[in-house]
Amino acid sequence: MADRTTVEITDSVLAESARQLLDELVSDGVASKLTAQDATLWGPEAEAEASIRLAWTALHRSSRPLIGEVESLRTELRAEGLDRVVLAGMGGSSLAPEVIASTEKVALTVLDTTDPGQVADALAGDLERTVLVVSSKSGTTVETDSHRRIFAEAFADAGIDAASRMIVVTDPGSPLAELASAEGYRRVFLADPHVGGRYSALSAFGLVPAGLAGADVARLLDQAASVAGQLSTDSPDNPALRLAAALGAAHAGGAEKVVLADTGSGITGFGDWAEQLIAESTGKQGTGLLPVVVESPDAPGFADAGADATPVAVGPATGASAVAVTGSLGAQFLLWEYAVAVVGRLLRINPFDQPDVEAAKKAARALLDNPQALTSTEEPAAVIGPVEVYGPVDKARTGTLTDVLREFVSDVADGGYLAVQAYLDRLDDASATVLRSEFARRTGKQTTFGWGPRFLHSTGQYHKGGHPNGSFLQITGSNEEDVPVPGRPYTLGTLQLAQALGDGQVLAGTGRPVLRLHLTDRAAGLADVVRAVQELSP
Incomplete structure (x- = not known):
């Protein structure tokens, strides 16, 4: 039916x-042309990109072989007592499997963060029962590579053969595919390279992690197939x-x-x-x-x-x-x-490219290549209890945190929006999410909330390439403990800060207002920020 x-x-x-x-x-026959993977639908400038990005329209059929492959591997893993699945992936490599697993109520630990505390918590799980799914279309995602390195070292330190616990999802020929082959990783799933990351929910990127966690991926494909006929009809x-x-x-x-x-x-x-x-x-x-x-x-x-x-x-x-x-x-x-x-x-745009995403990555890499730039950032405009204020806010020098925020939100453009970006632990610092509704209620402005750096692989494109009427509140925090990245000259904490500062630089360079609040004590600082927002006049 x-x-x-x-x-x-x-x-x-x-x-x-x-x-x-x-x-x-x-x-215009748009639906049937899209189903036929007609790359001319978005004009000549988009045609080259579209011609290699439309295989997602058939994934409900082409992904069928994955059903048996995933189930076979899951059975094999469980026979060895390996029933804890950790997913290292960003953006299209993590968002769909997390929704699938959450909806089906199966356990999947998702690492789409550079927060040292959140990664340390995942490491503290039972490694004897753990497999790591390393998922990256490009095979070069810095966050995912960092997670892979950290877990490989942890497995080795625990006397576990790391390669036997590594399952890879990537595109054919990627650096990650080559590494997995050279290192003898347990299994490599090669995804269809003609599917972009954000259109990959029904590909190996969505199905492998969720299926290994216990989700019914056959039912998911059946659900998609049941509506495919409607979606391809010009009606x-x-x-x-x-x-x-x-x-x-x-x-x-x-x-x-x-x-x-x-x-x-x-x-x-x-x-x-x-x-x-x-x-x-x-x-x-x-x-x-x-x-x-x-x-x-x-x-x-x-x-x-x-x-x-x-x-x-x-x-x-x-x-x-x-x-x-x-x-x-x-x-x-x-x-x-x-x-x-x-x-x-x-x-009249190309829905398959992301021209502004790379800018923040380049800025972060530049900071990582010059660690002195991270440690010699500008002095805070003010220190208000456990909160350091960075940004061109006049009230910061003499006012309260509420004054600082009042001045900042007063400059949000008419018809614009406020984006709250929390480079924190989305589990331990989950109370930060209340800031979205509190700002929206008190300012009357549409307000988004994103966990950094995960939003950089999501809404980050719109922030820099979309309507230029956003104002951006970054929240960073000190780390009680840091996690080194094996084989790299930086820690997760360093990477996290570089990503925040890099994106802030790019946003400011495009004329977007950016205010950063750094919490020297996360719990106390976050409580102060929430209280200050609640003191704003609705």
């Missing part, structure tokens, strides 16, 4: 403005075309932000995956859709979304939603991939 997958445009004004776009998409009932038309029409009307709230979808953390897909695909050339993931349909930013934002329910429609998208996880993966690719056509 076909999966019950729907897109309902509940806002009558938006539905009317979307109708013309929907008719154009149907008459106004095609849910992907309906979603694309709604988002495109909203953007044309000034709603450049998409606020995502789960309304009972049965999916855990879907917004975190959709966030990368939307931001990296559309946020470039000064345009795009900014995804804003909120805590609930009652959260600030959704229930009170202004003219600059479209509230989208993942699940049944609510009173506040303008659009509602329903369907199982596998169906939603494929639906949103189709829809966002089509939005790229409507915005």
Whole structure:
């Protein structure tokens, strides 16, 4: 039976403005052309890239052989007592498997961080029962390579053959594939190189880690297959075309932000995956859709979304939603991939490149190559208890932390947004997430929250390439203990700071306002920051 997958445009004004776009998409045969992997859909400038990035439209069929391969390996591992799966991956290599595992309620430890405390906690797990999935499309991801080195040393120190615990997911011919072969790693899964990272949920990058953790990947592919026929049909009932038309029409009307709230979808953390897909695909050339993931349909930013934002329910429609998208996880993966690719056509951009992502990586590498630049950064504008303030904020010299934040948020552009970026431990410092709703409630501005450096592989593209109206609050913290990276001249703490400062430099260089708060005592400093935000006038 076909999966019950729907897109309902509940806002009558938006539905009317979307109708013309929907008719154009149907008459142009966009859905069938996309299914046929027609690389001309986004214009001549995008054609070369698109021609090697469209195999995701068939993954619900082409990924079928992975079902037996993953199950066979899982059975083999469990027979040896290896039932703890740790995933080292960033962006497209971690977001989908985390959503799959969370939704299916199977245990998967995800390392998409350079925070020493979070990595140390993962290392403190039972190594005797652990396998590490090292997942990187390029095979050169610095965070993932650092995790691989750290775990390899830990396995060796515990008297465990590290190669026997390493499972690799990468593209053919990547440096990681070559290393795995040379080192004799236990298993290498080579993904389809014609699938981009953010469109890889139904590829080896999504299925291998989740499947090894115990998720039913066959059911996931069945869910996607059940909706594939709808998505490839040139019809106004095609849910992907309906979603694309709604988002495109909203953007044309000034709603450049998409606020995502789960309304009972049965999916855990879907917004975190959709966030990368939307931001990296559309946020470039000064345009795009900014995804804003909120805590609930009652959260600030959704229930009170202004003219600059479209509230989208993942699940049944609510009173506040303008659009509602329903369907199982596998169906939603494929639906949103189709829809966002089509939005790229409507915005006249290439949805498959990420031209501004590399800038922050280069800045971080430059800092790592010159450690003195990290230790001789500018003096703080002020030290307010356990919080050091860095940035061009006049109040920092004489005022309270609340004064500093009040001055900073007062400069957020009309129709702009505030991005809170926490380079902290997303487990131990989870209370930082409250800052999103607190800022949104008190400023009336759309506010995003991202864990660094994970957001650099997600919304980082939009921050630098999308609409230039963001203001950025970085939060960094001192580390009680650091973790050396074997074979590299830096620690995780050094890498984490270099990533924050590097991205801050690039943002500031494009004229974006950046304020950094450094917590010399994480718990006390975070409490002070939350309290200061709560003292802002709503």
